[in-house]
Amino acid sequence: MSETNSTDGYRKVHEEPHKKVIRNPYGPNPGDYLSNVTSFQIIESTLREGEQFANAFFTLEKKIEIAKALDDFGADYIELTSPLASEQSRKDCEAICKLGLKAKILTHIRCKMEDAKIAVETGVDGVDVVIGTSKYLRQYSHGKDMSYIAKAAIEVIEFIKSKGIEIRFSSEDSFRSDIVDLLNIYKTVDKIGVTRVGIADTVGCANPRQVFELVKTLKSVVSCDIECHFHNDTGCAIANSYTALEAGARLVDTSVLGIGERNGITPLGGLMARMIAADRDYVLSKYKLHKLRDLENLVAEAVQVNIPFNNPITGFCAFTHKAGIHAKAILANPSTYEILNPADFGLSRYIHFASRLTGWNAIKSRVEQLNLDLTDDQIKEVTRKIKELGDVRPLNIDDVDSIIKDFHADIHTPLVKASDGPSVDSKDDIMLDNVKRPKLN
């Protein structure tokens, strides 16, 4: 570590580039001994939670298409609507089990023997059992007490285990459940030997540190894996999922674009963004990220929604840089303003230079792409002209190119036509583009 005293008395520390390997500042916290940030798994629930999205109606053909796409993407598990929901739901479940996918197929049922008996006949690799444990759900949903819940859970779990398939037991509304009740029931089912237990923020209001505490406590009580399910009502589903993994949870429930009840759950794409920032190698080794956009488009079309303009990764401007100060640094080294590499997702980066917020470094890059010859001072002068027009009205790429070319023509003869230079599209990494309207799908 270099340390000097500068003349103004300000202590100067670490001024030289470090020679040692730099730890990823967004990587797993080395103090989290139980963390599964680098060994998490996905339970993809587009075909269960996602079917509870207001707009969702999936035909069997569409379900098969989505299941295959999820499997190809690398989903570890695919969860399906309960076969009890309707006759066709049962047939769909059976059909998807027969596809021979790499992903394990799960279905999701109430903690009832009548549900369990039908679920195990569908051919699934495992059954996710859920029951409300908060006093709200005990009072207004199923009306049972904790003693009844434990008894029912034991019967259902023993039955499903006897069929030799995976069994998960989850509470519902876990964060409004009595902690003693919760730990009691989890300890009970862990002893019987469930594959995993689940916690669920059914109302979508948990916050990250609350999640960390609950998972950490639960981890000290059970020996099986922990799965987590976060609704997104207060916009914290991705962060809560990440924090649960830090505390020792291993599996995260997701859906494509987060579709589900109300405004949904942890979105698959957003979670991928979160996880790749923490452990790029693990994420790239397991999931085909370049298929993410197609997967999202498939589901968005099926449920008739647009990809949100601000979607992580695939939002139309997720890799668009606009302010002059940002563009300058991005052009010098993309990681200055970007940890995520768009190429990992089969996408490109854009420098938005057609606005009054542009800077001369962005314009210089454009001048070079147009294969024109201007000095830095000339570029600063033409940048001033561009900003003047940008003050008056929205600019598009042609406006800026015209100003640059006119300016260049005034200086040089003859005019170098844009067609003389390389095509903009031939620049592979730093694409310059004007984004005027969201590219909806």
Next chain:
Amino acid sequence: MSETNSTDGYRKVHEEPHKKVIRNPYGPNPGDYLSNVTSFQIIESTLREGEQFANAFFTLEKKIEIAKALDDFGADYIELTSPLASEQSRKDCEAICKLGLKAKILTHIRCKMEDAKIAVETGVDGVDVVIGTSKYLRQYSHGKDMSYIAKAAIEVIEFIKSKGIEIRFSSEDSFRSDIVDLLNIYKTVDKIGVTRVGIADTVGCANPRQVFELVKTLKSVVSCDIECHFHNDTGCAIANSYTALEAGARLVDTSVLGIGERNGITPLGGLMARMIAADRDYVLSKYKLHKLRDLENLVAEAVQVNIPFNNPITGFCAFTHKAGIHAKAILANPSTYEILNPADFGLSRYIHFASRLTGWNAIKSRVEQLNLDLTDDQIKEVTRKIKELGDVRPLNIDDVDSIIKDFHADIHTPLVKASDGPSVDSKDDIMLDNVKRPKLN
């Protein structure tokens, strides 16, 4: 606390409703002594960060309209684009300062005397100064070392202070900055007497516990307020903002719909959802939440985007419940599946009953709304018929009503027409609706 031993050996605890006042499980953690969750403030940056959104071009008229709407909503501060960005940017800043809004007006500049001199002449109530402190930005953006940064900061801060207005000093890319560098510079500027210091997750990759640690540490070094600025590349901006408040930060930068560089920053509406779950009284006392939807529509229209289908609060299905098991409990007591009260935002709750996932409780509610007379067994029978049709194709409200009415007609004579019953719209709280397509804006 009641405790009994049930026959199956499962310990039964807390089975009776608690008589004591129940603590909000999503409220502030009583162990966070420095928390500002119940005393936070908003620095609304739609007119600064938001102008860096790819699609943004705001005329002065639009800026004034947005500034007034933000002021009316209750924003504590409104931050504007640097007057150095362009000539019109300077004029816009001056014009908004003259509006006489309740909110304090800020502008945002580089840590340079040339910027500061122009900023203080615009009439703003305060200046937000920012400089990159990570080695990435020091190398690829401004090229200065920490000693230079400290010297520049002192000069700029002393100058702005001499004008009697607020001054914030923020690092940029704080989470990739050397912690010793950071604490040194913050301690220096705190001693000079800045109004507040800011931290910024400029690349949008910080996670909540990392945020908590940095803010907690910073809080032990400075005596002034702490402001935080979170980008949303990995979907954690809202959670990070909340966690920063828990650790002692006081001010959160937001923009309407989160618009900003790339996929943006902490969205105002999403943060309101997060905060109202923690302290409803404080949020309702300060912010006009029923204006949120209009505010979002205003900005969405100005930048030509749709409200994301999954937007917290105002997404078209944020208060839509679909699965039969959910609908049953929601009808009995809305807080079973909903902490946020849609009425707080001037919105309504919907039970989506026209699908194969519906349950007989939801259909019963519909039967009652149609003023028809069916027994529970009959309702279960008609629910079965509705699910059968829902297996074949998407249903709309008319499909379901037809099935119910035909079924009713087969039992009763004469047929009770729907028009004989009360209008569905006359039910005020629990609205039953069929949501077929997103209501974009």
